[in-house]
Amino acid sequence: MKYSKRIMLLLAVDSFIVLCSVFISYLLRFEARIPEPFWDSMPYAMGGVWLVTCAVFYFSNLYRRVWKYASVGELVLIIRTTTVALGVNLILYAAVRASGMDIGIPLSVFLLSWMTTTIGIAGSRLLWRIVRGSQVKIQPHHKKALIVGAGDAGTLVAKELKHFPDTTLYPVAFIDDDPAKLYMEVGGLPVVGTRRDIPAVVKRLGIDTIVLALPSAAKSDTANVIKICKKTSASIKILPRVSDVIHGNVSISTIRDVNVEDLLGRDPVAVDLKGIAEYVTNKTVLITGAGGSIGSELSRQIAGFQPEKMLLLGHGENSIYAIENELKRKHPNLAYETVIADVQDRQRMVEVFDRYRPAVVFHAAAHKHVPLMERNPAEAIKNNVIGTKNVAQCANLFGVERFVLISTDKAVNPTSVMGTTKRIAEMIVQSLNRRSTTKFVAVRFGNVLGSRGSVIPIFKQQIREGGPVTVTHPEMVRYFMTIPEAVQLVIQAGAIAEGGETFVLDMGEPVKIAKLAHDLIRLSGLEPDRDIKVEYTGMRPGEKLYEELLTAEEGTAGTTHDRIFIGKPAVFSVKEFMAKLEKLERAAFNNYMPVEPEHLKAMLKDLVPTYQLAASDLEEAKNRQKAAEAVVNRLKLEVALGAEK
Template sequence: MKYAQRILLLAVDTFIVLGSVLVSYLLRFEGHIPEPFWNSMPYAIGLILLVTCGVFYVSHLYRCVWKYASIGELLLIIRATTLALVLTFALYFTARALGVGIVIPLSIFLLSWMTTTVGIAGSRLIWRIARGRYVKIQPHHKKALIVGAGDAGTLVAKELQRFPDTTLYPVAFIDDDPSKLYMEVAGLPVVGTRRDIPAVVKRLGIDTIILALPSAAKSETAKVINICKKTAANIKILPRVSDVIHGKVSISTIRDVNVEDLLGRDPVEVDLKGIADYVTGKVVLVTGAGGSIGSELCRQISAFDPETLLLLGHGENSIYAIENELKRKYPNLKYETIIADIQDRQRIVEVFDRYRPAVVFHAAAHKHVPLMERNPAEAIKNNVIGTKNVAQCANLFGVERFVLISTDKAVNPTSVMGTTKRIAEMIIQSLNRRSSTKFVAVRFGNVLGSRGSVIPLFKQQIKEGGPVTVTHPEMVRYFMTIPEAVQLVIQAGAIAEGGETFVLDMGEPVKIDKLARDLIRLSGLEPERDIKIEYTGMRPGEKLYEELLTAEEGTTATAHNRIFIGRATPFSVPEFMAKLEKLEQAASNNYMPVAPEELKAMLKEIVPTYQLPAADIAEAKSKQKAAETIVKRLKLEVALGAEK
């Protein structure tokens, strides 16, 4: 088929060149061609035709797909006809020099160049129009408003106009550039600026708004999204500026607006080259490697060519999943998958003794706040005893750096989970005072898309038709994406001197109620009308506002503008270790389990800032007295039995 098209184009070009030479003669002599020049016309036609068609062929003019022709193809036509003109001149003057007596006016060559260029370009334009698949709006189409009448927006408009199978059809542009206002771009009117979006959506009956602002800052994109949320239209976005640069803009690249787009800040950009040298050529251990943070740590560390990457986790399915992913992406990576429970001290000793890691990222933890409130013993065993086992092995086997993944819930904690993570921080701070290992903690808030994050829950509830459950209308949280949080963790490990608690700048806090309503709107629905919002009340251990630092810690700047150092809060290590041993015995006592309230009271002794509810304290004291009475009675019965 392609050869038939080339022959057809060649035939068309032949007739155009013939016609252009004839028109040139008629123009040159104003319609009355003298006989001598009439006799020389066949020679002029033969010379110009052969040279022009030959140049067209050599210039690959017949390999272009003309239904997608643009400025580049037009320039190719001009270059080819100009080269043909130069060669024609050269051959004509050479023939004259050799004594050939044929006379062709020089103006004929120039006129034929002009008419040939116009004729060839015109034929290709007609070909594109005839072969192009631009379609009119159809009944199945949804009207689309494109925000951004630049290169990206124009490409999106053309793509949507070209494919009849898509459900979207562009009807207008929005752009803040005054020079484009009320003009036409790609055949579509620019009907207003961002402030006009709600009115335009209502007036034109817009179903979908497409944000074609790939090079705009996140803050600007968030402002436009906030305006779009005032409408009932569905919102979609063109992802990256690189898609425009590499010509990858198409219908498939238009995606729904994500929660990350609502944060209103540019993502953290960390150039890990140079700063991640401390993992290159080293044995690196990641605990909790199957979790959201642990698995992302494995992905990013793999790119820096560690000697061996140790993936340690308790759940076999999650470890199997990250193993398969790394196997595909990094076929030359040397790694070991280790199924182990960090609460099993002997097993952790075996791992350290066998593999001798130089760098440890400790991400394994129980982190679901309400679950840990109901199961404090398990939180203590995993987050406290597990951390103690891994940290002590790091010290025993001479690990160079140990990075603990902590949480903002460790600051003035109101939950068992937060308190156990604060104790984990205290464990590594106490070890750092007497160890050659650089022990540090990295503290950040909620991570978008992580296990336990509220976002997947909201999306599932919206998918099921609601209601969306929010604990409290005033609840506020910090958010960060998984990749940027992990980048900052790796960066913190590079600048660690030992003993620091690094705090990541999470940007501005986000109100959970507003986040839920935004997600409903981004799904093309209206809060309270299509999807109900229910306030369920704060769960045990939750607080309205999370903090990243205590008043005593303060902050110190680092070389990275998104990482700060919290000054360590002083505490007595011997007293801490004594209380920690008591807590460990109580949590691990399988013969006489300690009541949850009593465990919480013991946590309060270690972390005085733990805001334990007064009712729990009173209940814990009451149960403790009852337990002491039972023990005294048992001792008395034993003593009396011995006397008998």
């Protein structure tokens, strides 16, 4: 209905209610026996009260409300407007009597008409809401929903689910730990138990979906509730943010599936915004690998600290193009440059540093897939080792203030090429820090949920395809952290850096990969090994069952941040290290006589003695290298003899 027609209709209804209210007031005042003189004054009373009341209603925006969604706020508005109308009527009547005119309207009529008008207007709106917004009864297509949390968020969710026919969920009961609500009714739904009763309630009521409406609860508390819910066959959904309740944005659309992040039980990371702003704001910040999972999140978060300019450097044009478009949309005033470059190209790195003169560098560019790097060690060395060396040396040469290397827990007592190359990268920045004004630091953490190539997206894809979900070993354990959380701690570590540290992020409790797979299957509403098979494929080359965060010689020390620790720098000869590093670089880039992968691994072992390379691999590396050299020498001899002829 058009706005003008709607107002005319409401005015007509309200006019009828007001006129009837005045007549009823006379009947009440005189107990249904109205004396003759007051019949004559009644038209004046009706006209005056009607005119004033409708005028107040109009100018108080009473007709701008959508009465289908009327609640206590609308009732308060009705009472306020009828009270204002009563006051105006009494003032006008007093003015008329003061002028010498006595119409003969009893004062009690005004009070009674205020009461009856309020009841009539409020009743009409309530009736309209009942007619237009009557709750939908449970239908065959509905899934029964159990709402955990009978607070503000839970009642709002129940209200939406009950009154909107488009949703597939229908609330049947609440779960709440508050003893005052237990076995009571909230919003027409019974509170049938506490969190401990969830499995029994789901079974008794035939619940299909559990909705967690606990936006203000601690992450650890939410994780505990989810743990109980996983014992049932019901799917689990969650209302994520407390701000939804604060701003009144709770709706069906804010309910989402439970993610693995919710299972970790990790409270939000507290960030020292002032400390970060001091070293990032109004500075030129270079992010290598800016198109990757960590690099792109670094770009998003640093953009919020108003850098003077942000340099997004990456080798893949598509990923850099994607983060550029995102930043352009979300931060239209941000000054940035996109740089397509390979960190292995030293001359290109010199050009970038010379042109833009960054003050802060976050080095996130790296090859990180363990099995792939096992088969291609030369590429891991070129990117992770030589690339880091190029960028770090340029940072030293051009006087960068801070250099933050993104490392990994796989660098500790490494069993893989990838982990060993990242350990060498750490040693490069530590060696440079000893003789540079730049503050070189490394930040080491475990797996990040949702990053490219991480296990979670792979599991989700396997579940979508109907399985099986493949796990390498039933006892394999990993540390996990969300991408935004890891990046916040990386930026924070840069703020507290003094130079030379290896910062270790508190990853919480390690998680079994097999348990993670089972949890993901259950969160998808399926049963492991019944709907989706879990298969164990065996450990891949370079993998180990347990990751570590510190080497034995590093030890640990606390920082001003309760989630960041410092590993003491390892003691090693820089001169000897650099000599071995040069040999490794020549071997990796030797196109004339390609070095066997096993020999490269042996050279990595020489640089990082804690690299757990099997003795048989070392022996094979030596034998294959000798054979390769013999072939090359024979070819050289043949070429030389041919030239003489």
